[in-house]
Amino acid sequence: MSRPETNPLRDPRDRRLPRVPDPCALVVFGVTGDLARKKLIPAVYDLGNRGLLPPGFVLLGFARRDWGVGEFESLAREAASQHSRTEFREDVWRRIADSLSFLPGSFDDPEGFDALAAKLVELEETHGIKGNAAFYLSIPPAAFPTVLEQMARTEMSDNSVRGGWRRVVVEKPFGHDQQSARELNELVDRVFTPNDVFRIDHYLGKETVQNLLALRFANTLFEPIWNSHFVDSVQITMAEDVGIDGRAAFYDSAGAARDVLQNHLLQLLALTAMEEPVSFDAEAIRTEKIKVLNAISLPRDLEHDAIRGQYDQGWLAGQRVPAYLDEKDVPKGSTTETYVAVRLGIETRRWAGVPFYLRTGKRLPRRVTEIAVVFKKAPHLPFDATDTVELGQNQLVVRVQPDEGVTLRFGSKVPGSAMEVRDVSMDFLYGASFTESSPEAYERLILDVLLGDQTLFPRNEEVDASWRVIDPLEEFWATHPPEKYRAGEWGPRGADEMLTRDGRVWRRP
C-alpha cells in the first residue's frame, strides 16, 4: 500500500496529484475475449494516457492461444485504438506496449499456471512490480473453480508469499442461486482473503450512480423527503433494445432475473434506499447496503406482482427482429425469461409501504437505465379540479445511461390568462458537457482494484442477500411460463396490469 502519511510530498490539500497505484501486474485470464478487447484493454490504455498507471506496470495476458507477445500486442493495439475513450497517442501506446506480456495456457493445464507463477517472479526483476498482482477472471463461470484451485496450488493468490498484495477480480454472474453463490464465495474467499476479492458490477462504476450518493447525502434538499411520508413509489428500469447477441448458451441458462435483476437492479435499489453511511469509506457504505438488501420483502401474490416475459417477433427501430425462440442456439420451447418486472417492498421505518417497481428486459424500444422516485400528490390543491387535470406527480429521475443526468418534474402554470397547471421538467445534463472528461466505468473500477479501494464493489454478503430475493422468485417461475411480449414494446401486458392494480403506471423512460 502507498503510505501517504509518511510521504512528505503527499499533502491532503493537494488535490491536483492523482492517486497512482503501487507498481503491479494486471493479469487477465481470457484476454482474447470480447470484454477484454472492448473494455479492459482500452481502460488500461486510458489510465495510461491519463498518467494513472504506476511506473512499474505489466499487463499480462493469459489465454488458450499459441501466441507470442507480438500477436498479443497487435490485438491489444487494435483494441486500444478502436475502443479507447481518450485520444490514441503513439508515445503512450509505446510505453504500454513495453509492459505487455503474454502466456499461452488453458485453464485446466497445471503447467500453464506454474509458468505464470514463475513469470510473476521474473517480472519483479524486469519490471519492478514488487510482487503485487491483480488477477482479472474474464472467464466462463464454469471455469472458476479450476482456475482458483490452480492459483491456490501455485500459491500465487497468497499475499504473504511474495511480500506484495494479490487481488482477484470476478465478473458476474456470481453463482446461479444462493447455494452456488455461497460455494463460489467460500472458494474465492478461501483462496484469496475476503478483502482482496473485487466483484465487478460495472453499473457501480458509472458517474451518475456515484452522483446518486452525492445528490442524496451532500444536499439538504432531498433527504428530508426521501421517505414514505413523501415518496409514493420508486421505479427502477434497465431496458435494452438488443436481443441476446449470440450469447444463447449463457443467457438461456440464466435469464433476465439472474443476469440483471440479481445484481444491477438490486444494487441500484440499495443505493437509492440505503440510510446515510457514517462515513464515505467502503465498509460504511457496504454496511448500509447490506441492511437494505436484507430488509427487502417479496410480494405476497407472486402471480400478479412478479411478472416474467419473453419477446416474440416484432419491429424495433425500423427493423424486423426474430422471436427469442427463433434466435440462434436457443432450445425449442425454452421458458427462459427476457423480461422481469417485480414489486418489492423494503421493511424499514423509512420505506414501509412504498413499493419499489423493478423492471428489466431485452428488445424494449430503447436502451435506457434510470431510477425514478415518484412523489405523492399534494394532499390538497387550492385550484379548480379542471385547472390541474394535466398535473401529474412530482418525480425525481436519475438517468444512469445514456444521456446521464437528473430530471426534476414538477407542475407549473401554463402562460396565459387561465389558471392551468401542467408538468414541466427541469434537466441537469451530466452527459452533454461532462462526458468528455468522465471516465468509463471499467477505467474507474480497474483503477480502484489496483488502489485497493473496495467502495464500489459489492461484498459477498450483498451477493448472498440478493440471491435470497431471487431464489423464491425463480422457484415460483419454474412452474409458470413467461408471458409473451412483442419485440419493440414496453414489456408484457401483465407488467402494466401490475401497476394498474395499484393505481399507477410505468413511466415511459
Added chain:
Amino acid sequence: MTTTLWDTNGGDIVKALLVERRAAGALASGLALSLVVVVDEKHVAEAETAATVAAAAHPCRLLIVVRRSLERDNRIDAEVQVGGRLGPTEAVVMRMHGRVALHAESVVLPLLAPDAPVVTWWYAAPPDVIATDALGVLANRRITDSAQASDPIAALQRRAEDFAPGDTDLAWSRTTPWRSLLASAMDPVDSAASTATVGCETGNPSGALLCGWLTSKLGVETTVEDTKGPGITEAGITVNNGYRVRITRPDGRLATLSLGEDPERKLPLPRRELGDLLAEELRRMDPDYVYAEALSAATGVGGLDQRPATRTHVWRDPAWAESG
C-alpha cells in the same frame, strides 16, 4: 447560433445572449462557472481554443474581453454564441475600444452566470497589481501565466508580493505531472530526504515553482541547475540512506525514471496543451495553499496564506502614468 453586434452596449449584449440561449434550447444548461478571459487581439484564437477544451470538462459561460487602443472613441463590438464553434458552451467575445476598456467590468458584471463562481484568466502579461484590474477583483479564482511575461522570474516575484488566496499561475499547473511522478516515486521511501535538485531552462518559472515545492515539502535545500530546456528537464531527490530518485526529460516528451537500483524506465511526459492546463485549473474553486507554500519558498515572500482572500479595486488611470 451566432449574433454579431457592432458598436453596441452592455444591455444589448445581455439581450442577445438571452435570445441565443432560448434558441439553443437545453444545450447549455448546467453551467458550473463563468470564465472571464482577458486577452490581446493576437492571442484571441489560441485563448478560444484552450477555453473550448476546458469548457468540455467544465461547462461554463465564456466571456472573452479584448482591450484595444485606449486612444480611440468608445466603442464595443460583441459576438454572442451558444453552442457554436466554441463547443457546448455559451460565449461572448467583446472587443472594447477607448476608455470603456478601463471599465470592462461594467459590461461583464450583468453577463456573469447567476451565483456561479467566476474565474478570471489573463492570457497575456498579467497585471502587476491584480487589484488594479476590476475583472480580477470580481473573480473567485484568478489565473495568471508568469511564463507570458518578458521576465518570468520577476513576474513570479510580483505574483508572490501581490498574492491573495485564490490566485494561481499556469506555471504551477505545468508542474503537476512532475509532482505526481515524484510523489509516487517517494511513496515506498521510509527515510527523510537529504537533497533535491531541479534542472530547467534558464528563467523557467515552472522550474522555480517545482523547486519551491520540493523545498517546502521536504524541508531541504533544493538547487536549480540551468539547462537548455525545453521547460523542466530533470528533477531528483536523494534520501538519507542513499536511495536516489531521478527523472530526466531532455526532449520535452519522453522521460526516463530511475529509482534506486531498479532498472530505468521510460514513460511519456509530454508538455501539456494550454487547454489541459486550464481544465486542471477549473477543476477546483478553492484556494490552492500548496501553491502558496511553493510560491513562498520559491520567492522568499512569507505569510502568503495569511493574506485576505478578497481585494479592493484600486483605480489607476493609464493616462496618469503617461503624464507623470
